[in-house]
Amino acid sequence: MSESMRQSSAWVGATTKAFWQNPAFSVTMSPLPSLFAAWGEVTERTFEKVATKPSWGIDSVVSNDSDYPVSKKIELELPFCNLIHFTAERDRPVKRRVLLVAPMSGHYATLCRKTVASLLPNCDVYVTEWKNAREVPMSAGKFDVEDYTKYVVKMLKHLGENIHVIAVCQPVPLTLVATAMMAEDKEAAQPRTLTLIGGPVDPDANPTEVTDFGNRVTMGQLERSVITSVGFAFAGVGRKVYPGAVQLSSFIAMNPETHAKAFSDQISAVARGEASDLDKHNKFYDEYLAVMDMPAEFYLSTVDRVFKQREVARNVFKVDGKLVDISKITKTAVKIVEGGRDDISAPGQCLAALDLMPDLTDDMKESYLAPNAGHYGIFSGSAWRNDIRPAVLNFIDKHNDTPAEVKAKAAANSAEKPKAKIAAPASKADAAKTTKKA
Structure with a gap:
């Protein structure tokens, strides 16, 4: 309909x-x-x-006053997600390798386009490009929060050692669990750093209208009111989904006056001949209006297990019946980024992750609060470009060396330090003074 x-x-x-x-x-x-x-x-x-998947549109990046072409390829293809690899064809390689875990929250991964573009001058970037559930055949099976977590683990193992992970919004708690799974299994491919940006690790730490939604409805009400089957026009016919059109109406209902004014102003601008294809309104709404269907089991299990039961916040999350202990994370440095004006995941919700890792040393924990940034701004706005991105890159550089490289640098620094020499005393009296000082 x-x-x-x-x-x-x-x-x-x-x-x-x-x-x-x-x-x-x-x-x-x-x-x-x-x-x-x-x-x-x-x-x-x-x-x-609404029915158009946005393109990434990242053809080149500027670094050190040089323009470098960007190539994009599918690094790993999975039923519900493609791991995309962006790399700039520079004249010298970069040391930083970043996995950006994009949200599966109704919008396409291209919502993080500016995040990717801002990282490319300094990093090779891998991005989780989640697929529209209505295009995934029923033969691919289910996809819930546990499957999402296992997908992240599979990607980390594929990418190998020396990888830095940045999770944005919705995947924050599940990426944290995936890292804990790697730590429990003592995997060599544990990420060097984990940057968690504006995610609901503990929704009750500072509830918002969005995160408190799960407490106001029952799972039965949700399933009856927003879940439906994919129609015959799509490859995923018969799959139960949370449709993008229903999600979009929920997004707009959060700020109806703002959206109404934006469209009214745009109509006036078009009538006056002042609008353009890539003006501020069209650039924003071309992305905002492009929505995709989510697997029903993923949406329902997220509401139930992350928001209602708070399994990640209470460190009782299980994957395939096995408890995942987040406190096992001891080798991955963790940085928390929050926005002071974030009305979706308010300050404190993401910061709660640090309390779940008591054995992680203080020098491997950091947090950053952008006081004037909203939810979108902390990963794609001016706060990200000017303040957060440099802080994240510094954090990555701080922990970018392997343990062997750290030991080698320490040994080199020790070898370079001149050894203290005590001059031979000229007399017994001088010798006594020297001994006394020593």
Whole structure:
């Protein structure tokens, strides 16, 4: 039904634009034809973007005043996710290798496009590109929070040693569990660093309207009201999903006045001829409106186990029936990043992760609070570019060496230090003084 409504609305917008842009209306001085045509143009674009997967659009990066082309390839293909590898064709290699765990929260991984682009001048970047559940055949099986966690572990093992992980928002608690699984199994590929950005490790640490949602509804209510089956038009026909269209209506309902004003202003700008294809409004909403279906079992298990039961916050999360002890993380340095104006995962929710790792030494724990940053700003806005990104790169550099390299550097530094020499005393009296001083 939502897909039929989307197509119908896009058609109405296109028809309205075509009708009111007829040259015959140019003879009138009334502003109505241009306003109606502008309404049609904005409406058509809006509803077309809902069903369009955004492109990454990262063709090159600038580093040291040089422009380097960027290549993108699928590093690892899994039923519900592709591990994408971005690399800039530089004249010299970089030491930093970063796995960016993007959210599976309704939007595509391209929501982190600016994050990836900002890291590429200094890092080779791998990104989890989660697939639209309606395009995944039923033969691929289920996908819940445990499967998500095992996917992250599988990617870490594939990438091997010397990898740094950055998790953004929704995957923060599950990436923390995945790192703990690697630590418990004493895997050589444990990440060097783990940067957790604005995620709900403990939703009750500082509840918000979003994180407290799970306490206001039952699982039965959720399943009946927002879960449906994929239709015959898609490869995942029959799969139970939380549809992107339903998610989008929830996103907009959080700030309806803001969105209404944004579209009203855009219609006026189009009517005046001041809008462009890549203006601020279109760049934001082309990404914001592009939503994908989530597997029903993933959405429901996230609400139940992460928010309602707080299994990660209480360190009782199990994978395949086996308890995962987060306190086993002792070799991975952990940095927490939060935004003071984050109204989705408020300050304190992500910071709670540090309390779950009592055996991790203080020199391997860091936290950063961007006081004026909102949820989006801490990984993609000016706060990220100007303050958080440099702090994260410094944190990565601090822990980028292998234990063997650390020992070698320490030995080299020790060898370079001149040994203290005691001059031979000129007399017995001087010798006595020297002995006394020693």
